[in-house]
Amino acid sequence: MYPYVLEAEGISKGFPGVKALDNVTLKIRPGSVHALMGENGAGKSTLMKCLIGIYTPDTGTIKVKGKEMSFCDTMDALHSGISMIHQELNLVPYMTVAENIWLGREPMKGLFVDHDILYRKTDQLLRQLNIKVKPDEMVGELSIGTQQMIEIAKAVSYDADVVIMDEPTSALTEGEVFHLFRIINDLKEQGKSIVYISHKMDEIFEITDEISIFRDGTYVGSDKTEHFDRQTLITRMVGRELTQMFPKFNDNIGEEVLRIDNLSRVGKFHDVSFSLKRGEILGVAGLVGAGRSEVMESLFGVHPADSGSIVLEGQQVTIGSPAQAIDLGLAFLTEDRKKSGLFLVLSVLENMSIVKMPKYIDNRGFVKHSDMAKDCLEQIRKLNIKTPTMDQIINNLSGGNQQKVLIARWLLAQPKILILDEPTRGIDVGAKAEIYKLISELANRGVAIIMVSSELPEILGMSDRVMVMHEGHITGILDKADATQEKILELASE
């Protein structure tokens, strides 16, 4: 017998200019649930990609059941008994549940797929996992949570010894999370191991047996879960006390600037009503798919609402396009930087100046490049954006600096209301702290801020009030004093 089913030792992985992993160790016991903890950018994902053959580590050894392995691709890893549930869903929406689960390894009858066996095997698997879905349902028609359960079924279907789960519960309701935990316990009893990556502390303490901690690409340490408490775990993850992340608060909240009444968009959200005051930070919490981003998109005119009213500084307004929203003094930092924020092939200057562009046109119709450059340099300095020049192509900047450029883009428009959708997603701790500071300063200067976030510490640390959404409805608005992690989670999954 072997003491560890999976042993990775001395793993280093460099990318041009940086070490993403530096001499990292991970040892997984058979029949255990092992948590991987660390901030964004700590190297968890890179390590997992090394373990499943997406990356080849520069140094170090990977042993599966005591045997040294080197994986060329994910197929190799699957054959050695390691499967992974990725953070993003990788299902094909136009195919059935059965076809998705067995994609690439369909049972064949001669040249043709043997549909009888395919559906029988799927039925068996779903029954075993107690997932109540028919094998011939189209995946695209299932809820996000159910799709996630199909992903889980798929990972289990490989009959792997180690199943890696990267944030498996981010899209699940409380009931589904409970269901997942039952599946995990079943797998454990069969002697399988789970590597569990999550930012949700409650889950970590509830389901895992051991915790390994990573910080900035290095291995901090491992121990049994029962030897940790919440505070020591956070401190070891971050390397300092978390309280200093969030700057002091604005006690200077002014009059109401925005009032939303019964805003609805069919199929997305219903009867959303809330208000916002000058200098206030309104946190918006909820699970993925709760309709938070959709509300913000309607407020900003990207996809106008079907009904309801928007009152801005006492005036009833209709917002039919982003251009109108900008004219009314709104700004919207979108959730997905790459998809709806950045112009990846353009420069920092061009990315930053695009919203304010109409103001840079002189009366002959030409762009005033000098004014543009002056504004840009000022923002680079104020926001501490690290770029060699303002003509640098923005794709070459780090995520944190890209995000700062996008924030600068909206600051140049001098908005009255700033909507931030996941403002710190995928950026490192240092840049995060700077962005928090910036948000506080803006609030202090009287800008009203709506901050949608899936990171509870951020919501709790920054918000004056917290609005919680669930399946397109507001389930509660909590004052800062009443807002706790437990209460928000309860409202988010009720």
Added chain:
Amino acid sequence: MENIKMNKDVVAPAANQEGIWDNLKKKMPKDMGIFLVMIGIALVFEVLGWVFRGQTFLMNPGRLVLIVLQVAIIGIIAVGVTQVIITTGIDLSSGSLVALTAVVAASLAQTADSISPMYPALVDLPAIVPILAGIGVGLLCGVINGYLITKTGIPPFIATLGMMVSARGLAQYYTQGNPISFLSDGFTAIGSGSMPVVIFLVVAVIFHIALKHTRYGKYVYAIGGNMTSARVSGINVDKYLVIVYSIAGALSGLAGIVMAARVSSGQSSMGMAYELDAIAAAVIGGTSLMGGVGRITGCVIGAIILGLMKSGFTFIGVDTYMQDIIKGGIIVGAVVIDMRRNRAKR
């Protein structure tokens, strides 16, 4: 996650670590690479000229004008097509629009001594009438392209493919397949001598400035860089797309009248496959089919390279079928090199 960290450390020290060559490369205009390729091709033909013909290729001013003259009409189209491609679009209708606008303009430019004028009541009109009619028809077709794409959401490839087929058919229907000749001197003047070259260069300068120094240009690059981001940034994307396709249509119309004036005739078979040469000129000149990247200067150089090859191959006596075979290879090669260059940057 990892590329974020990777880049953070790469960006700052990179400036110091680069060699002299890299620094030099940064200071050079962006089209220097393709410009050197153009010079290289010219020199190759110079050498081959001495080898095969025993005479100079380049030191003949008449030929230099001819080289540009050959591609002036393609070049005018390519200036519009470049802008379309920057927005991640494509325009397949330009060749057919050349034919349609050429016959429409020719039909309004006929003199009284035409044997059978199309409109006997409308002969000997001032040249401005057929010119405006030609450009107007091109503009109108461009507007239709733009609205089809933005209002129905069909891909630019399909919308302009439809226009390509219909416009060619319309030109044939309009002329019943007959050439329209006996055009007024005032009209043919815009195609005579090196006028097409002058028109091409003026058009190129205007749109070079428009792309670099106006809001229109900034928005075109933004739309091509990321249409969703552009929309969220308050840009009226649909409006600008319609403008871009309209400009491309109008420039095809301009190319059509220059062509009709040059050969003193309007024919429905004109401009066959010109859209592909125009796309080739844009792409050789560094315009990315992925959008957001491209320059008029590059497009002009791309067009000149096409002209150089045509003139050069004819000069050293390569037969025309062979020329097309080589041209195809060079177009593909240019894009392969361009993609590699872009990948190296990432």
